[in-house]
Amino acid sequence: MKIHPKPEKELERLKALKEYAVLDSLPEKEYNSITQLASYICGTPIALVSLIDSQRQWFKSTIGIDVTETSREDSFCQYTIMGDGVFEVSNALENEIFADNPLVTGAPKIRFYAGAPLHDANGFNLGSLCVIDTKPKILTEEQKNALQLLAGQVVLLLDARKKNLDLNKSQREFQNFIDLSKDLVCIANVDGLFYKVNPAFTSVLGYSKEELEGSPFVNFIHPDDLASTYHEVEKLSRGELTISFENRYLCKNGKYVVLSWNTSPDPLTGNLYCIARNMTKEKEAEQSLIDGNRLLDESQSIAKIGSWKFDLVTNDLIWSEGHYRIFELDKMPTDQLYKAYRSRIHKDDLAKLNKVSIDVNKTGKDFKIKYRIVFPDQRVKHILEIGQPFKNENGEVTELKGIIQDITAITMAEQKIIQKSKEIQDIRSALDESAIVSISNQMGLLTYVNDNFCTISKYAKDELIGKDQRSITGHFPEESAKITLRTIVKDTIWKGEMRNLAKDGSYYWEKATIVPFLDEKNNPYQYISISTDITDQKNAEENLNYALLNLEKKNKELDQFAYVVSHDLKAPLRAINNLSEWIVEDMPDMPKEASANFDLLRGRVLRMENLINGVLEYSRIGRVEIEKETIDLELMLRQIIDSIVPDEGFEITVDDNFPIIVTERILLQQVFSNLISNAVKHNNKSLGKIECHYQSVSGFHQFSIKDNGPGIAEAYHKKVFEVFQTIEARDVKESTGIGLSIVKKIIEEKGGTIHIESEQNKGCNFIFTVPK
Incomplete structure (x- = not known):
């Protein structure tokens, strides 16, 4: 067995790779430029930026090949990340590691490979920058050095990408913190105008953002507090980094609130960054x-x-x-x-x-x-x-x-609010990862779509925002659309499935939940849709329905074929049997040997007819639906025994705890008849004994038919259940070899099991179960 290499600190390496959040990201031209340059310098038709995950190698950039990933165990790059230098395979067909690799024996028929590890600042090899050719070759030292330099540039791109992601996340978190803050936060520019205010400003003072932003902040200060406010602001011009003061601010309702300020200037722009707390109550x-x-x-x-x-x-x-x-x-x-x-x-x-x-x-x-x-x-x-x-x-x-x-x-x-705010953000991030999310206003125009929405619809965000989703991707019957609209307009959550049309003309299915959000008058002002992609499920259902219809058709054709075949096979057999009887009747004085041969002939014809009937019964098990009925199993067993077991030479025991169950009578009757018939047919004792037992086990009825006959050697315990298999020669004991195979198929079709407990010359016990 081939052992695939793994770096010493593989778990830490995988963790470092995931922190870059680059796997399964969209192509970027900066990476493509590097692969193109690597392909040019090394003179190879194929160049890749490969990142090694736990089970796969994923390609951030590809030149000369149209795949996004392969399995890790087939990758060449798994060997590259084991070292610090360029890993080169000049001819893969002559390399004992790669000669039988499917990427060598099949497409893209790799013959030459060279890879430089992507070595990050923490010492982990995240993957490789590799070049591939379909012809053997060897890189020069200059080409190897260039490949390593380009690999370093890939790592620099990854680091820059990670820093940008971290910066964007920090900016979003900071903005959320400002928006959720109960404190009044604002920026005032050098002209003494409000430049930006947070929602707490509008909540406390009662003005809208439009009324505040662009207005002089002195317009809102109580006249008696203007002088002290100017005095404090002048301290900033004298070099103080932060000032703290209080003044009264005019609200839109005409009242004043007392605000406690902390203010600092931006040394570059001169803008004032201010935080105030409503101290009126205090x-x-x-x-x-x-x-x-x-x-x-x-x-x-x-x-x-x-x-x-x-x-x-x-x-x-x-x-x-x-x-x-x-x-x-x-x-x-x-x-x-x-x-x-x-x-x-x-x-x-x-x-x-x-x-x-x-x-x-x-x-x-x-x-x-x-x-x-x-x-x-x-x-x-x-x-x-x-x-x-x-x-x-x-x-x-x-x-x-x-x-x-x-x-x-x-x-x-307050601490819990901060924590809950983070949880809400985390939930939203998790939702964006797994679901298709969109928000529409009361007119049905999209105001927000997440990345998953764009991915499945194949539209860019700027093609969706401000548009009516029903006219872009909606593709379900007009009446269904009206019902959905009536439901959500009435402040009712709608759940259902819908088929949509992607930009490229393909269809996709969503299982959606649409939730209306209400204003203070309980009227919907926006709708949030959260859905999952069920296209594969719907396609599978359609394929299954087609397969079931096709199976039903095939079953009918099979039944018709079986009927025709059995009729055509039985007709000549009956003719042979009748002809042999007529010959015997016409020649009463024929020699005993000839008469015996005719008896043997009729026996073979009877066996052939039984064989045909057995094959038909075996083929119909599980395909023909049989109506269930209530059965008294003890009574049914007594009836089977009366019809099969001779009155003399056998002793029958039946437990008195056999239950009354609901099942297909004919199937269970066939099982007991075959087993009891075999116990009678094959018994070699002067007094044959047959025992019928019942036991209730967890979830199943368990039955056993035990006899004191010749038994079955362990080597044949499984063989006797195969079609046309017999232990004794058919000349010794007449048998089609189908009975036990029918029994096994009936029991397993019903979800049960059957097995034998027996030794040679020590009797036989057939134990089987059926679900309750």
Whole structure:
């Protein structure tokens, strides 16, 4: 057996190959240019960029051959990837490895092969750049060097392709993140105009993208906040990389919201990249706290909020009950509270909290911070803290007041949203890989198609978008189209099969589900179709139906033929039999030897007629449908025994547990009759014994017919079931050799089995099963 080579780290190599996402991709001219150059330099009619997968070699580019892949075990390139240099076979017919290779003995009749491995940056040989000729030859060193250089260029193309895919994926993920963000994200250009805004902008402010983009952002700022906003923006011109500030923005409904901004400039374009969070509710909460500390413990408990006050002069720290509840601490003296409070702050957040405290004392500005607290049992809570400093008449900060909020549930929900967003993207990617997906608007015009749609329809995306699918690929009866349209317009999911027409005139079948998406008035505004290609299935069904019709026709022809043949064969046999009887009657005094010969002749004629009948019965099993009926098996056995077994010389035993079943009576009757008849015919004892047993096994009825006759040697256990096979000579025991073959065919056609348990001179036991 030929052992095919595999690199030492084959699993890692296959993983590296799949990360390039190049297998089964469309042809690209850059790769074709390299194969053309390789073919020219090496003077060969064939050149390939071959990538070695687990079971195949797939060609990214081909010159001189019209195939996309071959099996790996037949490939020459599987040997190329085992080394670092050019692998060359000057004459494949004289090479013991490749002389019997089907690519050598058959098309394309390879005689010469040379391949340079595609060696990536991680040391894996992904495949090869190879050249092939139908005549033996040897490359020069210059040609080999050129082939290796070109292989390096292929790897550079693969690396560039991978980087582009990664970049596109990152850009899509970043755009999705921006679009799904609850924060307001925008770009403002150097002219002070909104250039881009995300959906959160329109959601919070109530304006459409068209109303915002291209408008001066100062038009929306509260007049009292313009000066402070300009002051903050001027910091950027002085070299600050990021500014943070708050102002009020006008909503379309006339109300203002408080936005907290973080803004950074692009050093090349001067555009401002801005992120804002709607702080209206937080500001209202802060103001309510500052105005009178009117928060009640009950409302704090419901809202998971706590309030606090810290006197910088006396170092007294005071918490509300809600604050204690969030930190899960018992009330304690102020000198102990400060230490206990800080011991619960997550160690990574403690430095951040210390910095906020220092900044507040220096600047006297309000602050807001998020941090984590960790409990002895390692549970974690996420805390939002908002505070405001208060100054004395000398402008010194003497007191801090604020609130905390347990935002664990909110934080977890936000993290889950991010995770779910990724899952949705992954699901969409998986769907695009396996299904044909399209989206149509309420007018039936395509607004989106995935790559699979283009592949199966053979249209490019720009040929489909904005077009009515029914007029391009739709090819099903008008009445069916009307029913489908009425179904989805009524907000009902439609499922069914449809035949479509591809661009090249070929037909393909889809099993589709069309789902209507509803607007706020429950009217469909778009339709999403998800389908699978069932063309092969429909073709198989059509072929099967044709085959069944053809089989039915052949069966009828076979029955007619069997009837004619049996009639034509039986007629001369009857004539021979009648003629022999007339001769015997006309010659009563003929010699005993002649009379015996005539008896032998009539016996042979009878055997021939039985043989014809047996062949006909055997051929009809499984082809003729027989109506099933309810059968009392014990009663049927008694009737068979009465008609076959002699009254003297035999002892019959029948179990009393034989069931009543529903089956084809004539078939089961034929099985028992043949087996019991054989037990009688071949018995060589003065008292023949026949036992009929039944046992219920899992999913089957099991029967056995056992006798005390001469038995059957193990060498004949299978042979006796073959057509025309007998153990004894037909001159000794009259037999057609068809009975047991009929029994076996009936049982196996019904889904059962039959076998023999027997030894020479120790009786015979036929055991068979039929499904319940």
